[in-house]
Amino acid sequence: MGFLFLYGGVALKALFATILAPMAPLPNQVGAIIPDIPHPDPKALAGSGFVLPNIQRATITDRNGQPLALSLPVVQVYANPMEIIEPEDVAKQLHSILPNLNIPETIRRLKQKKQFVYLARNIAPVDELAINNLGIPGIYFENGEQRHYPLGTLAAQILGAVDIDNHGIAGVEKYFNQRLLSDRTPLRLSLDARVQAAMRDELNEAKTRFRAIGASAILMDVHTGEIIAMISLPDYDANNFAHASDDARFNRAVTGMYEPGSTFKLQTAAMALQLGVAHPWDQFSTTPIKVGRFKISDLKTDHFAPWLALPSVMAFSSNPASAHIALDVGRERQHDWLKNMGFLDRVPVELPEAGRPIVPSLKNWGETTVMTVGFGHGVAESPLAIVRGTATTGNGGYLVTPTLLARDHLNDDVVMAEEEKGPHLISTHNADLLRRILRLVVTKGIGKKAESPGYLVGGKTGTAEKIGAHGGYLKHVNITAFTGMFPMNAPRYALYVMLDAPQGTAETHGWTTAGWIAAPTFSKIVTRVAPMLGLFPVPPEKAQQLDDQLALALTPPVPPGVRRPLGPGNDPGAAAVNRLAAKHTPHHAH
Incomplete structure (x- = not known):
């Protein structure tokens, strides 16, 4: 009876934590950038409770430390179609969380005779949590990052852009590509954003x-x-490099x-x-x-x-x-x-x-x-x-x-x-x-x-x-x-x-x-x-x-x-x- 009581308590706690009342993680636990610290020093955050995001590309700042380009943690959603039982139902469940998801295209991908297909890229960690809570077999996640230019048009031609694989393809992003990937210390430019x-x-x-x-x-x-x-x-807008005109x-x-x-x-x-x-x-x-x-x-x-x-x-x-x-x-x-x-x-x-x-x-x-x-x-x-x-x-x-x-x-x-x-x-x-x-x-x-x-x-x-x-x-x-x-x-x-x-x-x-x-x-x-x-x-x-x-x-x-x-x-x-x-x-x- 004692062991039954203990195991029952654990099961009840697990039921509340995973199904009845799951608690959303704190922003820092899903990899959000810590405000005003583009790439914080791990020693400075020791014991603070913060979890550093898994960001590979360094931040670019102006001469005064104003971030001009930074990477935000994102998640890629992919699937193994061979493990998907009902593609139509899975597509509808995913669409309830990702409203921009194309249902017919998703169904087509889930019916392919493959073991790997991407379903959505660059989703927020909170959406990752919601999809994970659906408990759909065959749906998986891949951590990644997305480049963001918080000041929009400011110095767009100078900053340049990165491709889908996070490699620089224009401007400073291209010139300093290896530096930005190998050293997480912010790259400080001579520009004054003001x-x-x-x-x-x-x-x-x-x-x-x-x-x-x-x-x-x-x-x-x-x-x-x-x-x-x-x-x-x-x-x-530097965030829209792919659709900008040549001029x-x-x-x-x-x-x-x-x-x-x-x-x-x-x-x-x-x-x-x-x-x-x-x-x-x-x-x-x-x-x-x-x-x-x-x-x-x-x-x-x-x-x-x-x-x-x-x-x-x-x-x-x-x-x-x-x-x-x-x-x-x-x-x-x-x-x-x-x-x-x-x-x-x-x-x-x-x-x-x-x-x-x-x-x-x-x-x-x-x-x-x-x-x-x-x-x-x-x-x-x-x-x-x-x-x-x-x-x-x-x-x-x-x-x-x-x-x-x-x-x-x-x-x-x-x-x-x-x-x-x-x-x-x-x-x-x-x-x-x-x-x-x-x-x-x-x-x-x-x-x-x-x-x-x-x-x-x-x-x-x-x-x-x-x-x-x-x-x-x-x-x-x-x-x-x-x-x-x-x-x-x-x-x-x-x-x-x-x-x-x-x-x-x-x-x-x-x-x-x-x-x-x-x-x-x-x-x-x-x-x-x-x-x-x-x-x-x-x-x-x-x-x-x-x-x-x-x-x-x-x-x-x-x-x-x-x-x-x-x-x-x-x-x-x-x-x-x-x-x-x-x-x-x-x-x-x-």
């Missing part, structure tokens, strides 16, 4: 207002190369190649100064250059003098004058400069989608190419390549390597070892001079709408006609861009903004050039994100003092002792222009 979201809002507003077909923006630390934000529009998946920041337009004049000025070919006081002709049936001229010339000093060439963005500077540098030195600056190769960054620039071969790099490249045509570069080149003038002349991985510092003064800075391609003196020229573009040149009060921005506009699908330039269809830095007294960040094929408005008086479209977008982004980066506007009095220190005359005086400054009657590029003009003049005109 800045990324704010920049996307401003860029999307500009894209909508100007009815552009696409847009891109990049914010980079000029000292470390860390990419703080990278936007490409249109974008998509939305296309990362315009690293895969798209665009003629840089006048943003490339920064490189023309930089190489001329660094090679000692030109000086701030040298002057260059703005007279249109005719080469056969083509003409190199400026869009507006009513405020141009026949000759402009180098700072004025940049401030007013003269194409013929830039072509003369490039000719003074010459074919070999121009090609070598662009090669050393990384413009002839793929920009090194942790994204498999990063493309190669479109540039002529050296054998086709003639004097006409020298001139057109001098003002940003004839080559196609990624936005990341342009912002990298801009950063070189703001950090003392070092070519940094862009990266999506966070460094150890957070918004404090950066002290880097010399070997970490990259090649020193521009002298400190010339880098400071270029910094002052870029500030001049905003204070007195065509980039005035990029000004952000108190932040001392500087930069360069760039407008280039788009090339059609069948070749040839499309009239009045432009790529408008602005590349710059802030604050110019001590640059911390380089910012590039581009809109693809914007349309003019009453506000822009119908113009679709960078000064009217990209420059004001640049200003709005700086004003909004700078405080997030720990930068605050300086008072007007202090700003004026700093501006006075950065001041540079549009036409600097010739220093004493300079015997033959470049200018009227002493321009090496003029000889090349005359030679080209003669070469392309019809025979009967001689």
Whole structure:
């Protein structure tokens, strides 16, 4: 009787626990992610009662620890049809728990002469418990995980995606696939989710207002190369990669190649100064250059003098004058400069989608190419390549390597070892001079709408006609861009903004050039994100003092002792222009 009483008690308890009143497990017992601890330290949870989920792929976070991609525990339901007695009844029972289950298809699978068929993938652990409670022989479970991107569209093209087997197939997920599978420590990116979201809002507003077909923006630390934000529009919900359009998946920041337009004049000025070919006081002709049936001229010339000093060439963005500077540098030195600056190769960054620039071969790099490249045509570069080149003038002349991985510092003064800075391609003196020229573009040149009060921005506009699908330039269809830095007294960040094929408005008086479209977008982004980066506007009095220190005359005086400054009657590029003009003049005109 005693043993009967004991066994009866056990049976009664089992009856209540399994059939009459089963208790649902706690969230941590079915493998739910512990809030705010993407991959907790087992030692830290010892004795807490938590059960770690069986997650294999590491979490990806922004620089501040905000999860951007994480894996959630899920279960796959499969069956052995050879053990299923009544397929129709089983399908109906499963459908009562999984309402999205296709009953006819499930019945078909359960009637197959196989020993293994999947019935449902990625179900929640609570649904696993409910199905298990049905007690159906032949139904089994397989533990797994599903990648989730909690911020949706934020940095979708950067994060990429994983396939059904949890292997990276695009973006950071693909580039760091082995790292994410072998090390559960969260992968910390250089992105700042707050800045990324704010920049996307401003860029999307500009894209909508100007009815552009696409847009891109990049914010980079000029000292470390860390990419703080990278936007490409249109974008998509990262959780819906498989159904996103090709246009939305296309990362315009690293895969798209665009003629840089006048943003490339920064490189023309930089190489001329660094090679000692030109000086701030040298002057260059703005007279249109005719080469056969083509003409190199400026869009507006009513405020141009026949000759402009180098700072004025940049401030007013003269194409013929830039072509003369490039000719003074010459074919070999121009090609070598662009090669050393990384413009002839793929920009090194942790994204498999990063493309190669479109540039002529050296054998086709003639004097006409020298001139057109001098003002940003004839080559196609990624936005990341342009912002990298801009950063070189703001950090003392070092070519940094862009990266999506966070460094150890957070918004404090950066002290880097010399070997970490990259090649020193521009002298400190010339880098400071270029910094002052870029500030001049905003204070007195065509980039005035990029000004952000108190932040001392500087930069360069760039407008280039788009090339059609069948070749040839499309009239009045432009790529408008602005590349710059802030604050110019001590640059911390380089910012590039581009809109693809914007349309003019009453506000822009119908113009679709960078000064009217990209420059004001640049200003709005700086004003909004700078405080997030720990930068605050300086008072007007202090700003004026700093501006006075950065001041540079549009036409600097010739220093004493300079015997033959470049200018009227002493321009090496003029000889090349005359030679080209003669070469392309019809025979009967001689």
